[in-house]
Amino acid sequence: MNTEDPFRAAARSDEIRISSRRSDGTLRPYVPVWGVVVDGALFVRSQAGPNNGWYRRALASGTGRIRAQGAEIDVKFTRAGSTDNAAIDAAYRTKYRRYGNIDGIVGPALYDVTLRLDPIAANATQTR
DSSP states (O other), X not given: OOOSOHHHHHHHSSSEEEEEBOTTXXXXXXXXXXXXXXTTEEEEEOTTOTTOHHHHHHHHHOEEEEEEXXXXXXXXXXXXXXXXXXXXXXXXXXXXXXXXXXXXXXXXXXXXXXXXXXXXXXXXXXOO
């Protein structure tokens, strides 16, 4: 049995499935995104910019859920703000460079569409 912290396992996953909450509390359909960990925090970016549907809904709702590595974790979405974006860029390059050109997910154009995901309470559940 995997005893690793489910949020850390999700942070390590190449692909994170992300869902935001509707106003009635139900979850929207999950969308795959790439995420990286910097200084113990999980970050995701909207490669398609601020008008990307999942990004707009995540900002509007402020909460949602992620799925990865057999875990589901409720999270809070917040703008990364003045986070060290150079460190986030470096983490994306290190983690995803094997997929080829990743220029579309790094650089100043993505800094304003970077979200930090923080777990809400101790609510992670194993789905496997």
